[in-house]
Amino acid sequence: xxxxxxxxxxxxxxxxxxxxxxxxxxxxxxxxxxxxxxxxxxxxxxxxxxxxxxxxxxxxxxxxxxxxxxxxxxxxxxxxxxxxxxxxxxxxxxxxxxxxxxxxxxxxxxxxxxxxxxxxxxxxxxxxxxxxxxxxxxxxxxxxxxxxxxxxxxxxxxxxxxxxxx
Numbered sequence: 226x227x228x229x230x231x232x233x234x235x236x237x238x239x240x241x242x243x244x245x246x247x248x249x250x251x252x253x254x255x256x257x258x259x260x261x262x263x264x265x266x267x268x269x270x271x272x273x274x275x276x277x278x279x280x281x282x283x284x285x286x287x288x289x290x291x292x293x294x295x296x297x298x299x300x301x302x303x304x305x306x307x308x309x310x311x312x313x314x315x316x317x318x319x320x321x322x323x324x325x326x327x328x329x330x331x332x333x334x335x336x337x338x339x340x341x342x343x344x345x346x347x348x349x350x351x352x353x354x355x356x357x358x359x360x361x362x363x364x365x366x367x368x369x370x371x372x373x374x375x376x377x378x379x380x381x382x383x384x385x386x387x388x389x390x391x
Contacts, residue, residue, distance in 0.1 A: 226346040227345050228344045228346070229344075230278040230341075231276065232338060232339060233271060233279055233280065233338065234337060235283040237285045238286050239283050239286075239287050240289050241289070241290040241293060242266065245263065245293070246266050249262055253295055256295065260272070260299040260302040263302075272303060275304070279304070279305060280305070280344070281307075282342075283308065283309070284310065287308060287317065292320070294324060296320070297324050297326045301326045306344070308326070308327070308328050308329070309331055309336070310331075310333060311330065311331070313328055322369050322377075323378040324377045324378075325373055325375075325377030327373055329362045331360050335358055335360060336353055340353050340355040346370070
């Protein structure tokens with residue numbers, strides 16, 4: 226699985242309220258509309274300027290806060306290829322995998338806003354094409370890759386009729 230796109234850089238402690246603003250809770254029943262506001266409390270221009278296939282790049286503890294699934298869902302609906310971060314809040318990480326949003330743990334210090342990236346998930350390498358560097362990613366367990374490839378946990382269970390560990 227190889228994904229390419231532009232980096233949108235954020236800092237540490239990006240919360241679920243930064244991702245899916247709590248003040249827009251009334252849009253939770255209309256996720257495509259809520260996705261038009263994704264990350265606007267962290268970067269007011271992100272949702273309008275990002276392109277489908279771009280990467281969200283962050284520091285530590287991405288997705289802290291509320292356990293609602295709306296945050297990873299709106300990132301996926303907006304067309305984010307993957308979120309690259311030094312670490313993720315545990316509940317956010319699980320929710321993202323369950324809905325089929327790729328999260329990659331890696332050192333994001335050598336990625337700048339606007340860098341062109343290529344993620345080779347099988348090799349566990351992020352190529353920063355802008356800076357001609359490579360970053361090693363923390364590998365995901367095979368079962369998580371299978372769930373992601375199936376489009377999330379619900380689609381995985383639909384496909385197999387059960388949860389498949391191998």
